[in-house]
Amino acid sequence: MDDISPLAVDIREMRLDDLDHVYCIETSAYSNPWPFQSFIDELTRNHWSRYVVAEAEGQIRGYAGMWLIAGEAHITNIAVDYSFRRRMVGEQLLLRLIEIALAEECFSMFLEVRRYNLPAQRLYSRYRFKPIRVREKYYQDNLEDAIELRVEDTSSADFADACRARRAALTAALGKEDFSDDDSSCRV
Ligand SMILES: CC(C)(COP(=O)(O)OP(=O)(O)OC[C@H]1O[C@@H](n2cnc3c(N)ncnc32)[C@H](O)[C@@H]1OP(=O)(O)O)[C@@H](O)C(=O)NCCC(=O)NCCS
Numbered sequence: 001m002d003d004i005s006p007l008a009v010d011i012r013e014m015r016l017d018d019l020d021h022v023y024c025i026e027t028s029a030y031s032n033p034w035p036f037q038s039f040i041d042e043l044t045r046n047h048w049s050r051y052v053v054a055e056a057e058g059q060i061r062g063y064a065g066m067w068l069i070a071g072e073a074h075i076t077n078i079a080v081d082y083s084f085r086r087r088m089v090g091e092q093l094l095l096r097l098i099e100i101a102l103a104e105e106c107f108s109m110f111l112e113v114r115r116y117n118l119p120a121q122r123l124y125s126r127y128r129f130k131p132i133r134v135r136e137k138y139y140q141d142n143l144e145d146a147i148e149l150r151v152e153d154t155s156s157a158d159f160a161d162a163c164r165a166r167r168a169a170l171t172a173a174l175g176k177e178d179f180s181d182d183d184s185s186c187r188v
Pocket of ligand 1 (some may be wrong): 016029030044078081084085087089091111114133
């Protein structure tokens with residue numbers, strides 16, 4: 001039987017030498033993966049990007065990234081190795097992105113998600129992402145619609161409180177000390 005217990009991961013900034021592992025996850029998680037070169041460009045040329053990886057036992061189990069532009073955080077990707085899903089790795093990654101965005105004083109966060117990607121939509125709804133608009137036939141591989149999800153009030157005390165509460169719940173579920181303090185490994 002698959003292990004479905006919560007898995008505590010260490011989250012740190014993505015490096016170029018992570019990309020082979022990251023790209024294995026990318027190509028199995030997405031039907032329209034980015035070109036490998038795009039990840040290199042994100043890490044070396046895009047000053048607005050922030051990318052992190054989630055590691056357990058020294059192995060990369062997931063990654064996530066976003067662009068921080070003019071006070072808005074645009075989540076570009078978040079993916080977890082198939083064998084490690086439903087173990088709160090995705091949520092740890094998302095919460096870390098949110099915490100980075102808050103630290104950088106973003107007032108809004110948004111992303112596009114496929115209409116039928118219900119696991120991802122459920123994850124985002126936990127953090128108050130709400131549907132704003134539909135982009136019809138946005139994805140070229142199967143012409144699936146994209147739904148733009150957005151949180152408008154990320155700079156509010158209310159949102160920060162909700163994230164702190166979620167962080168505490170995650171920490172308890174993972175049975176570890178508050179891993180948000182583990183910032184020595186996350187300089188993003
Ligand atoms: C979306 C994704 C990152 C979630 O990662 P994960 O590690 O499995 O997520 P978590 O274990 O942290 O789950 C958090 C919550 O997400 C939702 N969720 C995750 N997987 C789900 C599934 N298969 N069915 C329904 N809800 C799901 C649930 O609300 C879950 O909480 P619950 O387990 O208490 O119900 C992962 O499914 C993935 O990599 N998908 C492929 C790439 C992708 O679609 N990325 C999103 C692009 S917008």
